[in-house]
Amino acid sequence: MRYAFRLAELLGHTPDRRKRPGTIKAIVEHTGLDRHQVASLLKNEAKYIPLDALSRLCDYLIDQGHATADQLPGALFAVNAENFWEQLARRSDIEIVVGVRQGEGNNSPENAMVVASDSVLVGELLNGISTLGGVAKHIGEGPESNATTSVPMPDRIQQSLVWSPGQVTLEDARARATEVFEGFTEAQGDRGMVCIGSVKSNPAVELLFSDAFGCTPFVTEDDVDDVSARSCPFFLRYRDSDPKPGAASAGMRLSKNMDAPEPGFYYEKDDGTWEYAGGQGKDTALVFYLFHEALGRLDMVLSGFSGRATRLLAKTLAIRGEEFWPPVYHEAGVQVGAFLVQYDDAESKPSRDDLLYNTGGAAKIMPLSREAIARRMARR
Template sequence: MRYAFRLAELLGHTPDRRKRPGTIKSIVEHTGLDRHQVASLLKNEAKYIPLDALSRICDYLIDHGYAPADQLPGALFAVNAENFWELLARRGEIEIVLGVRENADTASPDNATVVASDAVLFGELLNGVSTLGGAAKHHGLNDDDDSSVQQVPMPDRLQQTLVWSPGQVSLEDARTRATEVFEGFVEAQGDRGMVCIGSVKSNPVVELLFADAFGCTPFVTEDDVDDVSARSCPFFLRYRDSDPQPGGASAGLRLSKNEDAPEPGFYYEKDDGTWDYAGGKDKDTALVFYLFREALGRLDMVLSGFSGRATRLLAKTLAIRGEEFWPPVYEEDGLQIGAYLVQYDNTDSKPTREDLLFNSGGAAQIMPLSRAAIAKRIARR
C-alpha cells in the first residue's frame, strides 16, 4: 500500500506563484522548517518526514484553520490507487463532461442532445466507478459481531457537466463555456477528478485539458510547426475533411509544416521520435489518457473514440479489460500519466441500429504510448 502526502491539497496550493503566493514562506516562518523541506512536502516528493516536522505542520494547519486537530495527522495522508478504477473511485468528487449538440431547427434546449455513443461510455464509466470495474464484490470485508461492512472507495459526489460541441454554436461561445468549466475545476480545492468523454471534435474541454497537461496554448493550431518533434502533445487527432475543425494543439490536419497526415484518425510519437498512424483501412481507434497529481489529489482524464463505434467499443473494453490501463506509462515527481491508444478491427458487415443497442464489442489491441515521448514534453513544458 502506498500513501500520498496531502499538504498541498489541504492548503489549496498550486505550483503557480501567481495563484498561491507566499505559501512556502508562511509555513517556514510559522514552523521553522527548512524551505527546501517544505517545498518537497508540498510536491509530495519527500521520502520520509520526521515526527517533529509532522507535528509542526499539524500545528500550522490547526492555527491557520485548514484542518481541525481531531483530523490530524490522518488528514495529511491518502492511500494511492492500485488500479485504474480505484484511481477514479478514490476521488472525493468526479465531474464528467460531455459535449451537447443543439437541433439546428429549433433553439429550444428540450431538443439538445448528447450523442448516443457518448452516453454508452458515460454509463460504463458510472458502472466502473461504483463497482471498481466489477471488483467491488471481492474487496475486503470487515466482519463485525452483527454485520459485515464492505469497505469500497467511492466518490462523495458525481457531477455531470455539459459543454457545447464545436459547430453547434459559435467557436467563441463553445470555448468560453469550456474555459469556464475547466477553470472552475482547476481552481477548486480538495480531492477531485474530471473525466472528459469524447474527442476535441465534440468536447472542447479536451483541448484545455491537454494544453494544461503539456504546457501549450489551447485552441492554437500546431499544424505549422517546422518539425513534428516540436508538437506539444505526443499524440495527434487528424480531423476528417467533413468534421468541424477547430484549431488546437492536440488536433488538426497536418503533423507539421513539412509532414502530412494523409488519413483521418490518431497519430502518435514512438520511442525513436518518429510518428506512426494508429488507424488503417480496417482499423478504428480510441484514446485513454489520464494525469494524476498526487500532491493535489487531482485527476484529469479523457476517454475518446475517433468514431461513434470506437467510443462504444471503448466502453466495452473498459468494462472487461480496465486493469490493462494500469500502471501509468509515466510516473515521476508525484505525477502519474497514463496514455493508451486502443485499436479495433472493423467488421466486414455494414453498421446497423442493433450495434448501438447491444454493443457486442470487438477485438481490441491496447497500446501504451511512449514514456520517452511523454517525458520529453513534461521536461520542456
Template sequence: MRYSFRLAEVVGHVPDPRKRPGTIKNICEYTGLDRHQVAALLKNEVKYIPLDALSKLCDYLIERRFATAEELPGRLFAVEPEHFWELLARRRRLELCVGVRRSDANDTLDDAWVVASDSVLLGELLNGVTSLGNTIPTKTEESNGAPPLTAADLQPEHLHQSLVWSPGQVPTEECMLQANAVYDTFCSTAGDKALICLGSNKSNPLVEILLSTTFGCEPFATQDAVASPSKRSCPMFLRYRDNDPHFASCFGGLRLGKGHNTNVPGIYYETKDGNWDVVQWDANTQDAAFVFYIHRESQGRLEMALGGYSGRATRLLARMLARRGEEFWPPVYSGHGIQIGAFVVKFTLTGNAEQDRELLRTDLYAGTEVIRLDSEVIERRMQPALGEE
C-alpha cells in the same frame, strides 16, 4: 497499500508557472523548514517525514485555519489507488462532462442532445465506478483477517455532471468561455476530486483544456505549422477526416508539422525514438480511441479524457472498459508528484460496417490492442507545464 502526503490539497496549493502564490515561502517562514523540503512535501516526493517536521506543519495548518487539531495529522495522508477503477472511485467528488449538440442554430440547451455513443460510454463509466469493474473481492476476507474492502466503501460522495457545447455548435469564443468556466469551477472546488471528460476534442472542448493544461500549451490554437512533429506539445494527435469540423486545436489538425503531409485520418502518437505511429481510421476495417489521465496525488486531483475517434470507436471503447478496464493501469509515467496514463487503442473490425444494419448496437466486437505511450515521451513534454516557486 500505498499512502500519499496531501499537504498541497489541504492548503489548496496548485503549482502554476504563471502564478506565484507564495505557499512555500509562507510555510518556510512559519515552520523554519528548508525550502526544498517543503517543495518536495507539496509534490509528495518524500519517502520519510520527520516527526518534528510533521508537528511544525500541523501547527501551521491549525494556526492558518486550514485544518483543525482533531483532523490532524490524519488529513495529511490518503490511501492511493491500486487499480484503474479504484483511481476513479477513490474521489470524494466525481464530475462527468459531456458535449452536447443541437439540430438548429436557434435551439437552446433545452433542445440539445448528447451523441448516443457518448451516452453509452457514460453508462459504462458509472457502472465501473460503482462496481469497481469487479476488481475488488466482496466475499472473501483479507489475509490479515480484516473485513474485506467492497465497492460500496469506495464510491464517491458527490456526483456532478456538466454539459458543454460541442465545437461547431456555437461560436468558437463562446465554446472556449464555457469550457474554461467549467474547468475553473472544478479547479476551485476544494477537496479530493476527479473530472472525467467524455468524447474526443471534436465532441468535448474540455478535452482541449485538459490536455493543454497538462502539457503547458495554448488551447484552441493549431500546431500544424510547427517546424518538426517533435515540437508538438501533446504526444497524441487526432488527424481530422475531411468531413470533421476543422477547428484549431493543440490536440488535433490536418498535419503533424510543417512540410509533413499527414493524409491518413486516425490517432497519431509519438514513440520512444521520436517517430510518430498512427492507428488509422477506416470505415470498414479499423478504428481508434484514446484514454488519457493525469493524477496529481499531492492535490488529490484526477483529470481524465477518453473517447473514440468515431462514434463507433467510442462504443467499442465502452465495451472494452466494461471487460478490460484494468489494461489502462498502471500509469505510463510517474514523476514530479504526478502520474500520467496515456493510451491509444486499436480496434480491428470484422465484416463491412456499411452493411451492418444494427448501427445502434452497443455490443460491437473488434480485435483490441492497447498501446501504452513510452514514459520518455511524456517526460520530455512535461517540463513546460511544471512550475515551482
C-alpha cells in the same frame, strides 16, 4: 499499499506561483522548516518526514484554519490507487464533461442532445466507478479481509455539459468549456474530471491537454517547423468533413514538413518518430489520464475517433479496465496514463442494432511512449 502526502491539497496549493504566491515562504516562517523540505512535501516527493516536522506542519494547519486537531495527522495522508477504476473511485468529487449538440428546430433545451455513443461510454464509466470495474462485491472476502475493509466511492458525481464545436459560435463553445474547466482546476480538495469525446465534440478536452502539456489551447500547431516541437505526444487528424477547431492536440498536419495523410490518431515513439495508429480496416480510441498526487486531482479523457470506437471503448473499459494500469509515466508526484486502443472494423455493415447491443470487438491496447511523455514534461 502506497500513501500520498496531502499538504498541497489541504492548502489548496498549486505549482503555479501566480495562483498561490508565498505558500512555501509562509510555511517556512511559521514552522522553521527548511525551504527545500517544504517544497518537496508540497510536491509529494519526500521519501520520509520526521515526526518533529510533521508536528510543526500540523500546528501550522490548525493555526491557519486548514484543519482541526482531531483531523490531524490523518488528513495529511491518502491512499494511492492500485488500479484504473480505483483511481477514479478514490476521488471525493467526479465531474463528467460531455459535449452537447443542437438538434433540428429552434434553439431550446428540448432540442439539445448528447450523442448516443457518448451516452453509452458515460454509462460504463458510472458502472466502473461504482463497482470498481466489477470487483467491489469481492472486497472483504477471503481469509485476510477484515470488517473495516470498505469500498472507495466518490461523495459526489456530477455531469457538466459543454457545447460541441459547430453548434454555437466557437467563442461561445470555448467560453463555456473554459468556465467548466477553470471551475474544476480552481476548486480545492480531492477531485477528478473525465472528459468524454475528442476535441471535435468536446472543447474541454483541448483545455485539459493544454493544461497537462503546458501549451496554448485552441491554437493550431500544424505549422510548427518540426514535428518534435509539438506539445502533445499524440495527435488527432481531422476527417476532411469534420469541424476543424484550432487545437494544439488536433489538426490536419503534423508539422510544416510532415503530412498526416489519413484521419485518426498519430503518436510519438521512443525515438521521436511518429506513427499512425489507424490503417486499413482499423478504428482507434484514446484513454488519457494525469494524476497530481499532492493535489489529489485527476484529469482524464476517454475518446473514440468514431462513434463505433467510442462504444467499443466502453466495452473495453468494462472487461479490460485493468490493462489501462499502471500509468506509463510516474515522476515527481505526477502519474500519466496514455493508451491508444485499436479496433478492427466490423465484418458486417453498420446497423442500429450495433448501438443497442454493443457487441464489442477485438481490441489491441497500446501504451504510449514513456520517453515521449517525459520529454514533454521536462519542457513544461
